[in-house]
Amino acid sequence: MSDQQGKVYFVGSGPGDPELITVKARRIIEEADVVVYADSLVPQEIADFAGPDAAVYGSKDMALPQIMEIMLTAVAQGKTVARVQSGDPAVYGAIIEQMRVLEREGVDYEIIPGVSAAFAAAALLKTELTVPEVSQTIIMTRTEGRVAMPPKEQLRDLAAHGCSLVLFLSVTRMTKVVRELRAAGYERETPVAVVYRVGWPEEQVIRGTLTDIAAKVRDSKINRQALVMVGEAMNPDLRSPEYVEEHGSAVSHLYSEDYTHLFRLSREQQESRALAGAGDSPAD
Template sequence: MAGKVIIVGAGPGDPELITLKGKKAIEEADIIVYAGSLVNKEILKYNRKNAKIYNSATMDLEEIVKVMVDGVEKGLKVVRLHTGDPSIYGAIKEQIDELKKHNIEVEIIPGVTSLSAAASSLKVELTLPKVSQTVIITRPEGRTPKPEGESLKELARHRSTMAIFLGVGMIDKVVSELIEGGYRKDTPVAVVYKASWKDEKVVKGTLEDIALKVKEANIRKTALIIVGDVLCPKEYEYSKLYNKNFETEYRRKKV
């Protein structure tokens, strides 16, 4: 749509894991700026207009914004393509703010996250009654600092399900902080490399042995760490949602 930039969540990697709305935006785009280090290039083949393609992995913020602004001012349809869902570690706020300086609005089309894809590959439910009803999405502190109180050690106190992005490259540090914060050493852990891609790898273990297993699998980046008893629950309760003795506004008890 002329006059605005469409930010599209490209999904975790599998070209079919994109929304119909996102696919349509790509099909109709004249300019596509995509996160080349993470977005599967196969998704670009959906474009029907021989769009001009820019790989933002080699660009800085100023260059990215200039391409988008120039495109909009020429009346072209501009799509900014992010991996997964752009609301999670997408760095979209700064782009939106810069575009506003040029009176350019954005439309955001959500996408399937790598967390959803990883859970699908693992065939797990991230929330289970009497096991965990909370999912913490976070990352370890690296070159990007974290707010006070959000260290892995502090968050581990909850012992809920935790999804850790951008942490596999410092797996020893991650494990140490999680155990120090309160997780048991035998807490189940799964590391999913490139969830939903053809070369996906899954490594399972516990906090006691996952670091060694990850190193043996030669996984250094582009992987998600999921921690928690939901991965291998010793016991849990079936939900009340489909219990025959539980009444909802749609279903009566079956006495």
């Protein structure tokens, strides 16, 4: 037993690509005495950041009591534990039950955020999930499986907003997803992208619409570790220079010369400031 108690870090390690981990997360893994990593979704390369003397455990076959026992024993010996999770721990990370035990035992802990698979997938699709006049809202949710959804969070109700949707843990229920989204009002031609294992060597994207995506996913045999991204923001044509000419919309005002905000004055304001000798205008 050590006089001084150790500490637990819940570390978000990103979607899989070992270069998509934050500098802080990597340092904490490198310095930890004990690393417990979710080896179903976190690659070996990330566990390999651990120092040569660290004890490293994969947690995919462990139940909560076993994981907590490893962490509590280490902390009681004054050691630092890195509990390494995929993506960002705040998104389906099942950390609340771990934190409850640490609170009960009076153990110090901290959460280090990570790049969620949702944002890695958006990057892979080369999209912006909040395209002006298309969607300014992202709903991250899942379909009901073994975990029941709260009554007000049924996919059909959430999808009624018609915004960008990111569905975790849902790729095995594509027929139901399509049925619910159609019932909520998404058009048959709504773009859908299923992104499998983004950031891993075997990453894969299946693009389609609500008409054909269920069949495409079935044919692909993908049945885990995928995100279902739905909405007009997933339309690759949005990037086309002709899109604005054809649709007359979907541009952000943020970088428009006429749009002013706290850090940037309009061209007119800049000119009158310069005339008044007010010096440089704030940059954006």
